[in-house]
Amino acid sequence: MNRVTVPGEPIGRLSESWRHCVGTGRLNVALRADYQESLALVQRDIGFRHIRGHGLLSDDMGVHRRSNDGVTRYSFTYVDQVFDRFLELGVRPFVELGFMPTALASGDDTVFWWKGNITPPNDWDEWAALVRAVVRHLVDRYGADEVRTWPIEVWNEPNLVNFWKDADQEAYFRLYEITARTIKDVDAGLQVGGPAISPGSDEWWEPFAEFVTRRDVPVDFVSRHAYTSGPAQHVPFGTYQTLTAPRHLLDQFDAPRKHLAGTALAGLPVHITEFNSSYRPDNPIHDTAYHAAYLAPVLTGGTDLVDSYSYWTFCDVFEEENVPTSLFHGGFGLLTHRQVPKPTYHLYAFMARMGTHVLARGADHLVCATDDGRVTALAWQPVGGTDGPDAPERHDVRLSVPMTGPRAFVRRERVNEHDGNAFGAWRELGRPRSPGPRTLDVLRDCARPAVEHRSAEVVAGRVALDLALARHEVTFVEVVPVHAEEHEGLDDRRLLGASDDRLVAPHERR
Incomplete structure (x- = not known):
């Protein structure tokens, strides 16, 4: 060859969009020692800039509390512990606002083993009050200049019935508008965006762009997700799927710009807030060397396509399909539980050592x-x-x-x-x-x-x-x-103690 x-x-600079963000299990698991040890290792070897996960407003984070006599209080006990630790480890939140607190939910529909509520609020004014309280707390605690560097994304994959009741586009647009305006009311410099749609729903781009433009709704960035796996083939405690070619991930990265060309949203930052091969957290492909080779052209090829593409996820402390039953179980993570690196972890660690x-x-x-x-x-x-x-x-x-x-x-x-x-x-x-x-x-x-x-x-x-x-x-x-340095007297031929006389060739001796 x-x-x-x-x-x-040089023909250019290596963008850091590949490590601008990484995904995580729901935010409650960030309170665990195994999770924090894994994140510390990832930050040492790779150094992600932001981290995004579900469940900020779900019940197990305890933000929205309502007493038996109907008094509402906002509690940030767990949020502060999680975000403080993120910042100590050098990674900033990429804030995803969801899911719906039970006391504020309009229905009982949930997703995942941990039951994130996916219904619209039963009181839109109370939802706005919750958003305002959360964002105001973050600004007060961490400072406006800091929180302005944290993108705030409204919900997760509202185009799927799994994540938003009936995938109701009109209801999502209402949620987005109320949320975005509330965030900007707290601080106009904060970044807000969406619609965080899943693959296969590019028909959402045109109506989303038309809606926010017609109503002059704030939008600072757009977001979507990217996966390349086919239908799930279930086995006990696992899943197998077909995979399309890696280039299809890059095609998905590029889709928002193409669909938004000619709209008022053209030119906005594009964040791929989730990507991987399989969308299943129990597919063994994630654990393999094949997976690292599969993603290598994606990791290196996506740098100039989007502003970020967030690998889903950095570790296997993750419970969407219940608690894993085995150390290696096909989890999304770059690391298993107990910090065993997978081959894809090394792909990322290698990338972190490339020059600029x-x-x-x-x-x-x-x-x-x-x-x-x-x-x-x-x-x-x-x-x-x-x-x-x-x-x-x-x-x-x-x-x-x-x-x-x-x-x-x-x-x-x-x-x-x-x-x-x-x-x-x-x-x-x-x-x-x-x-x-x-x-x-x-x-x-x-x-x-x-x-x-x-x-x-x-x-x-x-x-x-x-x-x-x-x-x-x-x-x-x-x-x-190599710039060799002189060390007078050192001679590797004398490592076994040979004398100067023995180092001279016999015919040169006198």
């Missing part, structure tokens, strides 16, 4: 440079979803990258069906549902990417990288210029 000659000058200057993009690679002279390359084996061809056992990527100095240090990390793959090790261990401490340590060890390194000669200002990728591999390479 031909070697790709990577230009020495893009040198080259390809169907199987992204090459960047850092300000301090390092060159980084992310490479992957392309995969095509259910109808794509079977991936071969090997995929070659050959690059010629620019480098200064006479020599370079080349370090490579790899994740594939064997290396950096705790899911594979878990299967070899007999799929233990509740592994003990020793087994968890083994799984964490097996989750580490394989590492190799070498010294490379720089020839005519370039280093050749011949990368043989195993099946479903994602690999990260860092090329560092």
